[in-house]
Amino acid sequence: MIQGIFYARFLPEEGTRVVHQSPPGCIVPEPDIDKPRLFDFETISEYIIPRQAFCNRYVTICEPENKYRILGHPVCIDNEKYKRNEFMFNFCIVIGTEVDKIPYEAVVRRLASTFTEMEIQNQFLSEEGISNSQDRRSIAALIEIIKEDLNNYNECMIPVDDANTINMKLFPVHKHPPPVKSWHVPISKIKFTDIMDDTWDLTMRKVIHHIDGIKDVRRIAHDADVALSLTKIALQHLLYYDSILMLDLFLFGNIYAPTPEINDFIADKDGLQNECANYVYINGPRLPNFYLCRLFTSLCTSRTIKEWLKMHMDQGFPVFNYIDVRRFIQFGVIKGLIYRVHKYAVSSQYIASLVSGQSMPVEGGDVLQKYTDGCHCFDQIITEKNMADSKIMERLRKFPKGDVEIIYR
Known part of the structure; x- marks a missing residue:
């Protein structure tokens, strides 16, 4: 959220001066305005209108108390018609230091480029208060509307005069998602049927139709009759917009163990136990939540799901x-x-051949040899080779005795 926005320019006789600000009095004192300022402008004024070497580029400044960040793009226009043959100004946005500044960079750059063009066209900035034109908005009104519209609607489209319009939009910036693997299982976080229509990409629609929380990526690609590479691209697009999440294949040979956050579940923080009960119970009378705690805490690194079920x-x-x-x-x-x-398979012979740069095929184990470097989990082998866990272990036993070790991590 924008805490303040201001327009500053360099005056040959006075130095750097804040000409307009919104809200009033947020940067420098104003008559009849009794409110605290966001920061002491004088301590950072030399960075608002810096030396020419730092002009015409995007800059960010943190005020001394590190509560606010000032985003600006100081501009210097060289022309003989100005005093000292130059006109320097800056439109700055003030946000909290905890706020992501990346979406606002495009806004600050657009402010600088738009007002630079208007100044070159008709001296919109330098002749403020001199021109008698009644057909254009004042700078004070413009920055007020910009702040309110961006805070409330994340966009603004403001006619300035007959020839110029300020048109800006805040776009959310998402982190690049991790790569999608063929053995991952996508789970939807939203109800796609409520938002999907005929204008959606055909590949995306076919892929979404098969997201059920059970099928892995390879299975989705097969059932949707879509190339695996295109399926991964579609799912990565959904990941980027936080519409799905990825889990591992669910197999009864999997091993799970509690994390420290299990304490929150046992303490029933934020109603986790009832949330879990509503999600997992299927038949018969609902048991006390104690049984859910018992089930979670009995998972451990030495017990598969199959063994865990048999124990209970x-x-x-x-x-x-x-x-x-x-x-x-x-x-x-x-x-x-x-x-x-x-679970990972590690072959000392294969790793030694990698170190020496020589490939040493193992008789009977060549199909799985490339997976025995400790970097490929069994989920990947199961998916790519279409082999059950037991079949994989059977083939690994054909490697030289003592060569392969199974590591759990």
Whole structure:
């Protein structure tokens, strides 16, 4: 959110001066305005209108108390018609230091370029108060409207005169999403059927139709009859706009373990236990939330989901009769209550061949050899080679005795 916006210019007799500001009195005192200023302008004035070497470029400044950041683009127009043959000004936006400044950079640059063009055309800035034209808005009114519109609507379109319009928009900037792997499982965070229409990209529509929280990326590509590379691009686009999230394949041979955040679940912070119960219970009477805590805390790094289920069934608690195990695990991963322990195969012989730069095929194990460098999890092997976990272990046993180790992390 914009805390303030101001227009400053360099006057040969007075130096750097704030000519207009919004809200009134936020940068420098004004008559009949009794309100605290955001910061002491005098301490940073030399950076608002800097030396010519720093003009005509985007600059950011933090005031001494580090509460506010000033974004500007000082402009110097060289022309003999001005005093000292130059006209220097700056339109600055003030935001909190905790606010992402990237979306505002384009706005500051547009302000500088727009007012520079208007000054070159008709001395809009330098002859302010001199021109008698009644057909154009004042600078004070413009910066007030710009601040209000950007804060309220994230965009503004303001006619200045018959020839000029200020047109700007704040675009959110998202972090670049991590790469989409063929063994990932996408889960939608919004209801696409409510927003999707016939104007959407055909590939995107086909891919979205198969996002159900169960199918992995490779399966989605196959069922949607879309190339795997295009499927990944479509899903990465949805990731960029935070419309989906990615989880691991759910297999009963997976291993999960609690994170420190499990304490929040046990303490029922923000109603996590009831939220989990509403998500995972399927049949029969709803059990006390104690059983959910028991299920989460009994997960550990030495126990697969299959072994975990058998343990509870042996103790007289038939888990399948009450909860959807897949949804239970998904809830724990999404909320950060548990984490996945991945399995990797490491071949000392293959790693040695990589170090020496020589490829040493292993008899009977050539299909999996490239996956035995400790960098490829079993999920990747299962997906790319279409092999079950047991089949992978069977082929790894054909490697020389003692060569392959399985690492869990």
